[in-house]
Amino acid sequence: MSRTVLITGATGTVSTALMDALSGADVDLRALVRDKSKADGPAGKGAEVFVGDLGDPRSLPPAFEGVRDVWLLTPNDPRAPENSMNALWAARQAGVERVVRLSVVGAAHDAPNRSGRLHALSDRELEVCGMRWTILRPHWFMQNLLNEAGDIAATGTFSLNMASARIGMIDARDIAECAARVLLDGPDRHHGATYTLTGPRSLTFGEVAGRLGLALGRPVTYLPVGDDTRRTALLGHGAPRWIADMLEEYAQAYASGWGDFTTGTVAGLLGRPPRDVVEFARDHAAAFTSGGG
Known part of the structure; x- marks a missing residue:
C-alpha cells in the first residue's frame, strides 16, 4: 500500500x-x-x-x-x-x-x-x-553558486566574502536523493539517525573557479571581498537584513576553517560518490553562460 x-x-x-x-x-x-x-x-x-x-x-x-x-x-x-x-x-x-x-x-x-x-x-x-x-x-549547496551566474556570465568573475575558506560543498540533488532513499527505505531503518551530507572533496573558491572554468571552457576567477562589501551587495539586491547578517556569520565561520571537512555519508546512502562541482557546472552551464539561474 x-x-x-x-x-x-x-x-x-x-x-x-x-x-x-x-x-x-x-x-x-x-x-x-x-x-x-x-x-x-x-x-x-x-x-x-x-x-x-x-x-x-x-x-x-x-x-x-x-x-x-x-x-x-x-x-x-x-x-x-x-x-x-x-x-x-x-x-x-x-x-x-x-x-x-x-x-x-x-x-x-x-x-x-x-x-x-x-x-x-x-x-x-x-x-x-x-x-x-x-x-x-x-553542507554548503553548490546551487548557491547560481546566485553568482550573472557575474560569471558577464565578467568571468565572482565575489564572495569567504577569503580562502575550504568547504565540502554538496549538490542539492544529492541531498534530495539521500532524502528519497531515507523515505523509501521505510520508517525504521533510519530512525534516530542524523546524517551530515557533504560533497566529495573540500574546495576553496579559487579551486571552484578553476573547475567552473574547466566545465565552461573559459576562465573563471574568484575575487575575495570583505564582509562590508558583500553585505552592501546583498542588501542592494533586496536581501533582508537578517539574511545578510546570517550569511556574514556563515562566511566568517567558513573563513576560520569551520567547513573544511567531508563525510562518506552520501556514498553510504546512495551507493555512489556525490557529484563533483565540475558535474554541477556542466549540468548548469546554460545559467553560467546566459546569467540566468
Whole structure:
C-alpha cells in the first residue's frame, strides 16, 4: 500500500529535487505551498497540492490528514523554530508516523551562526517528538553558486566574502536523493539517525573557479571581498537584513576553517560518490553562460 508523503517547502530547490527523486516510486506525493499561484510546479510533478503556511497552524490540518511521512523544510528566518513546531504539532495530531527533517551543517546550541543555533532547537524538538525521525544536515549547496551566474556570465568573475575558506560543498540533488532513499527505505531503518551530507572533496573558491572554468571552457576567477562589501551587495539586491547578517556569520565561520571537512555519508546512502562541482557546472552551464539561474 502506497504511503502518502507530504513535502513542505515544496517550491524550493531541495524539495523540488526531492519530488523528482521520488518520481515513479510507490508513494503518493502531497505538497504544501504558501501561495496558490505556485501550485503548478508541484502539481506538474504529480503531487496533490494543499495551500497552507507553517507559520499559521490553523492552515495545516487538511494537508497533514492521512499523511504517513513528512519531509520537513522550514523557511530560513527567525521564525524557523516556530514553523517547525507548528509542523510537528500538526503531524502528531494527524497521526503521522515519521518526519524527515532538513537541518543545516553544524547545527548546535553553540554553532557560530544563528541559523545553526535555531536549527538545533528544532532538531532537539524532533528527537523527542514521539514519532520516528531522521535529520539531514547538508553542507554548503553548490546551487548557491547560481546566485553568482550573472557575474560569471558577464565578467568571468565572482565575489564572495569567504577569503580562502575550504568547504565540502554538496549538490542539492544529492541531498534530495539521500532524502528519497531515507523515505523509501521505510520508517525504521533510519530512525534516530542524523546524517551530515557533504560533497566529495573540500574546495576553496579559487579551486571552484578553476573547475567552473574547466566545465565552461573559459576562465573563471574568484575575487575575495570583505564582509562590508558583500553585505552592501546583498542588501542592494533586496536581501533582508537578517539574511545578510546570517550569511556574514556563515562566511566568517567558513573563513576560520569551520567547513573544511567531508563525510562518506552520501556514498553510504546512495551507493555512489556525490557529484563533483565540475558535474554541477556542466549540468548548469546554460545559467553560467546566459546569467540566468
